[in-house]
Amino acid sequence: MNATIAMITFRAMLGRRRALLLLLLPVLLLVLAAALRLSDFNDLDTSAQVMQRFALATLLPLLALIAGTGVIGPEIDDGQIMYVLTKPIPRPVVVVTKYAVAVVLVTLFAVVPTLIAGLLLTGTTAGMASAFTVGVLVGGIAYSAVFVALAVLSRNAVTIGLLYALVWEALLGNFAPGAKSASIQQWALSVTDALTPASVIDSTVDLAVAGPLLAAVTVAGVLLASYRLRSLTVASAE
Amino acid sequence: MSTSTIHDIGYRHYEGRRSGRGYVLRSLYVHNLRAAWGLGRPARAKVMPFLLAAIMLLPAAGSVAAFAFTGEEEALIPYSSYAVTLSVIISIFLATQAPVLASREIRFQVVPLYFSRPVGHLDFVLAKLGALATAAFALTAVPVSVLYFGGLVAKAPDSSQHLLDYLAGLVGCGLFALVLSAIAMPVAAFTPRRGLGVAAVIAVFMISTTVVAIVQEIAEARTNFTLQGWAGLFAPFNLVDIVQVRLLGAESSSAGVPSGTAAGLIALAICAALVAGSVAVLYRRFRKAGLS
Numbered sequence: 001m002n003a004t005i006a007m008i009t010f011r012a013m014l015g016r017r018r019a020l021l022l023l024l025l026p027v028l029l030l031v032l033a034a035a036l037r038l039s040d041f042n043d044l045d046t047s048a049q050v051m052q053r054f055a056l057a058t059l060l061p062l063l064a065l066i067a068g069t070g071v072i073g074p075e076i077d078d079g080q081i082m083y084v085l086t087k088p089i090p091r092p093v094v095v096v097t098k099y100a101v102a103v104v105l106v107t108l109f110a111v112v113p114t115l116i117a118g119l120l121l122t123g124t125t126a127g128m129a130s131a132f133t134v135g136v137l138v139g140g141i142a143y144s145a146v147f148v149a150l151a152v153l154s155r156n157a158v159t160i161g162l163l164y165a166l167v168w169e170a171l172l173g174n175f176a177p178g179a180k181s182a183s184i185q186q187w188a189l190s191v192t193d194a195l196t197p198a199s200v201i202d203s204t205v206d207l208a209v210a211g212p213l214l215a216a217v218t219v220a221g222v223l224l225a226s227y228r229l230r231s232l233t234v235a236s237a238e
Numbered sequence: 239m240s241t242s243t244i245h246d247i248g249y250r251h252y253e254g255r256r257s258g259r260g261y262v263l264r265s266l267y268v269h270n271l272r273a274a275w276g277l278g279r280p281a282r283a284k285v286m287p288f289l290l291a292a293i294m295l296l297p298a299a300g301s302v303a304a305f306a307f308t309g310e311e312e313a314l315i316p317y318s319s320y321a322v323t324l325s326v327i328i329s330i331f332l333a334t335q336a337p338v339l340a341s342r343e344i345r346f347q348v349v350p351l352y353f354s355r356p357v358g359h360l361d362f363v364l365a366k367l368g369a370l371a372t373a374a375f376a377l378t379a380v381p382v383s384v385l386y387f388g389g390l391v392a393k394a395p396d397s398s399q400h401l402l403d404y405l406a407g408l409v410g411c412g413l414f415a416l417v418l419s420a421i422a423m424p425v426a427a428f429t430p431r432r433g434l435g436v437a438a439v440i441a442v443f444m445i446s447t448t449v450v451a452i453v454q455e456i457a458e459a460r461t462n463f464t465l466q467g468w469a470g471l472f473a474p475f476n477l478v479d480i481v482q483v484r485l486l487g488a489e490s491s492s493a494g495v496p497s498g499t500a501a502g503l504i505a506l507a508i509c510a511a512l513v514a515g516s517v518a519v520l521y522r523r524f525r526k527a528g529l530s
Contacts, residue, residue, distance in 0.1 A: 018431065021438055028445055032452070041456055050452055058448045066437045073433045158436040159286050159334045166326045166444070
């Protein structure tokens with residue numbers, strides 16, 4: 001971990017209007033949760049649906065994508081990464097620092113709002129709020145690692161990430177059950193499923209499988225990113 | 239007696255025909271349309287648009303093949319619901335290509351170079367919006383055409399009805415392209431940072447669709463079908479689908495659609511307002527970017 005790199009990355013991610021976009025998404029979740037609470041539509045079924053579809057399946061991948069690719073992608077694209085890479089800092093330290101920043105951002109803008117929305121919707125019933133918070137957290141940790149690795153590997157990281165999150169996980173999951181099991185979203189849902197006794201949440205993957213897979217994907221993502229950053233060709237921008 | 243100014247150092251003046259505003263507009267349009275598909279740019283820029291176009295074609299080709307083998311008409315996807323079914327792919331296409339048109343010049347601060355030539359701000363914006371809309375139209379219209387001509391070759395029954403549906407489907411594709419581009423362009427123009435523009439555009443599409451879907455489901459569970467229908471006005475894909483169903487006689491493919499022709503007219507008015515508002519916002523954005 002390198003404090004200076006972390007600080008620069010935070011400034012790049014949150015500076016000027018950029019924080020606004022990050023803030024807008026969780027605010028919508030909170031507004032929706034508050035509206036449902038006020039209009040008394042917050043029974044356990046509806047709440048679980050809202051939390052699963054909005055917080056876990058939409059908000060989390062989008063925010064992890066913005067944070068994960070945003071911490072390193074733009075710097076590689078415009079060549080600024082050279083100023084970091086030419087310092088005597090081991091490349092794994094650079095990657096781990098950037099990754100940690102991404103995880104902190106996801107925690108701030110996705111995990112905390114999920115907890116608040118969960119408490120707004122269900123209170124402490126069936127441990128739903130805390131179960132979803134933990135699910136979103138572990139999902140965010142894995143997603144961020146994958147997207148950081150993607151950003152180092154490819155210029156089209158954001159689009160590839162979108163294709164994975166929206167086409168593979170959401171669209172193909174409806175047709176091919178196999179694709180559904182091989183998705184971070186399902187693994188995170190399985191963690192949530194294990195933590196709450198509510199029967200409305202049903203995941204297709206067993207926790208004994210999902211847990212190790214989440215850990216493996218996270219470690220593989222960070223290792224791959226560090227490995228690829230060891231020899232990076234910096235081309236001219238576009 | 240000479241009335242020359244200090245700038246006139248005696249070179250011969252150009253007295254030929256000038257190509258005029260139409261030529262400027264056409265050139266900008268063609269340039270942006272090519273850029274939207276990555277033509278005239280390195281292979282790296284072509285990968286994504288053509289990959290997405292290929293994904294768009296797959297269901298159409300599969301559907302025609304299934305129809306040719308089984309002869310069952312249900313195998314053919316209805317023309318008007320094609321864009322709704324594949325809304326995610328269209329969203330990703332617009333999210334990746336809108337920043338190519340809207341934010342690249344702002345990011346590298348080269349917009350003033352355009353306006354140092356006789357290019358009007360409005361022409362510039364119209365050319366960009368038109369080019370993205372055309373690119374998105376091609377993305378949806380080509381698979382729909384494949385469906386129609388595939389059905390024609392495989393001898394689908396009731397060909398006159400198919401032709402009508404196909405033409406209505408094309409109008410729907412055009413409206414989809416126009417409305418979605420009008421939403422994507424301003425969002426991309428205000429997020430010039432690379433990668434962030436893509437995420438911002440997709441966030442606008444996905445979040446609105448998800449929120450509306452959740453509201454519609456809750457409304458349906460409470461048997462409040464009026465709310466369920468009207469909530470569709472707040473998500474771009476549902477909005478255009480309302481126009482398709484109520485004014486173009488398509489079969490409904492989204493969750494709830496408000497009843498009556500009036501609903502279709504209101505949805506169409508919202509579409510028009512979106513496009514006009516988008517042009518106005520882009521006009522101001524590029525005028526400001528052109529000053530520096």
